[in-house]
Amino acid sequence: MSTAAIHAGWVAAADGHRALTPPIHTASAFAQTSHASLKALFQRRGDGFAYSRSGNPTTAVLEQRITALEQGIGAIAVASGQAATTIALYALAAPGGHIVASSRLYGGTTELLDDTLADAGVSCTVADPWDLEAWEAAFTEDTRAAIVESIANPGAQLVDLPALCAIAHARDVPVVVDSTLASPALYRPGEHGADVVVHSATKYLCGHGTTIAGLIVDTGRFDPRRCPRRWPQLTERNRRFGVTFAEEYARGGSGLLGYARAKYVTDFGATLPAASAQQILVGIETLGLRMGKVSTDAATLAARLHGLPGVARVEHPTIPGRPDAALADRDFPRGTSGVFSMELTGGEAAAAAFCDALALWTIAVNIGDARSLVCHPGTTTHSHLTGAQREACGVREGTVRLSVGLEDLEDLWADLAQALSAAHAVGEELSTAA
Ligand SMILES: Cc1ncc(COP(=O)(O)O)c(C=O)c1O
The missing domain is CATH 3.90.1150.10 (Aspartate Aminotransferase, domain 1)
Structure with missing residues (x-):
């Protein structure tokens, strides 16, 4: 963990100046070599950066580092922990899905579920994660996500994640774990069954109270192709973007994160500034x-x-x-x-x-x-x-x-x-x- 915390995502030799720490790329946009190269980026072909609202080289280092720390298949850095939870749940459950939520969540997450997601037609059943029967009874045919905190804020209650995930996975429902209080230094939710991990990086990952930031990690367990009718936004060709996001799994990527970045990070504009990404990278080192x-x-x-x-x-x-x-x-x-x-x-x-x-x-x-x-x-x-x-x-x-x-x-x-x-x-x- 500590080695990845220092090195993952950045190699000084790959930088023109051999900078030991990742530079802060404040550019809003990136110069292209040709009309064709920019067109390809907009068609989701080829690697590179076009415009920092949906991707930036400094932020990408943070995404690679948290992917390594959580041993996932990919990550997205966003403007806050609240943006991370919001985007993860919108990508899985909107429009009109159902979420099973732990009764012990950060107040802002409960408000998101009760108010803003409810406005978007996403319903929610709350269950005590220490009561496995209640947890199981909360699932419906429409459930598209479950959410728990690995260590709850503020009472530090822990969850039996393998047991909660077994119930959810028996219904092909992915489990989102807010692991803000644990951080990957104490607990990796993916090792215990989680499908998606969200962090308020504002807290321990930053470590010094200087920066608001959020992260979404795909642990690689969720595959919407197992239940294609429940995830048409991922398994069917997306008219707006001209791709089927689930195909990214075949290439080792995350269809869920591809969709979340293309649609919600871009539309909500919940971008993490490069300077903030750099603050979080420094914090993670210790x-x-x-x-x-x-x-x-x-x-x-x-x-x-x-x-x-x-x-x-x-x-x-x-x-x-x-x-x-x-x-x-x-x-x-x-x-x-x-x-x-x-x-x-x-x-x-x-x-x-x-x-x-x-x-x-x-x-x-x-x-x-x-x-x-x-x-x-x-x-x-x-x-x-x-x-x-x-x-x-x-x-x-x-x-x-x-x-x-x-x-x-x-x-x-x-x-x-x-x-x-x-x-x-x-x-x-x-x-x-x-
Ligand atoms: C457990 C947990 N999740 C999410 C959040 C929201 O994070 P942020 O304040 O970075 O938006 C908080 C904030 O206190 C939190 O404690």
Whole structure:
């Protein structure tokens, strides 16, 4: 993993100046050698770049690197993690399909499914991925995709991906895994059955909170030709582009990604700028080192917080009683990332007092930064959800999300401990007043 993180997709000797790191190609368009060469690109014949909205040499290096890290057959870099999920689900399920979705998803994904995809006629059934019977019952004849997070945001719940994929694959339904919290340093969804992997590269792949970016990877398992009538957009000749996208599988490429890039990246204009791609490439170089430290430190902090006065519960796979402890041992030997949550007994007032009392941890709605960050999901990332949707993903009034950064563990702990005392005092005052 660490070797691919440094080298995949770029060879200095192939560059005219032997640049060790990929140059940032800011060009909007690329000069062609002839009328015929540009015409060929528009006819999807030949390799090369025409216009950066649908492809760029710097971005292509990032696409090759994430393909190598996830051991897939191809990838597309897009403008954000949200664009990655949106484009993957549109390409598989629009128009008019059905999606099975985990009850524990990032709030923005739930909103996408509930609102924007619903507007496009794509329906959705939500199921608890820890309840395999409920998961199985959620599939219909029209299901064209299932989506889960390998490690859920914000409660770090893990999924038994081989079991979930077996149910989906028995119906020829591809499984999309949002692996943002895990990153390929901790977990490769394709090895556990996933068909498509999406990342908010904004988080751990970037690692320093400087850039918004998203990635879609085809792991090479999905083949729409197994069920051609369900995927006419891939298996029939596309009138607009004059090709049958599924034919790209025969050449070792991804018909799904070819279609997603030609249609949705181009139409939505959800392009990743070359400078952003370069930031993510730099971040990926240290991914393995960072993921090891944040995973260990998160587990240590979660264990210290568990059972303290004022803490109703800590959500981390290592906390006693968590049903996914065995999954952590089986599938996540390198750790479960630096994100976890805890619920304070004093509700939102205690959560607010806790966040405001922190000095080293910063209140911000991001994760995977080098800095440690904290937020109250109920009023931010998951605020547009219904109460029932929040409860289903473990977001309660007193829940705070913690994203452990790269600072010294004892400094992080000292700050949490003093802020917890402040929050506990607020909680006590409230219960006395009541
Ligand atoms: C698990 C997960 N998926 C997707 C997203 C969306 O990513 P972005 O903010 O890069 O659009 C986020 C953002 O927080 C996330 O946490």
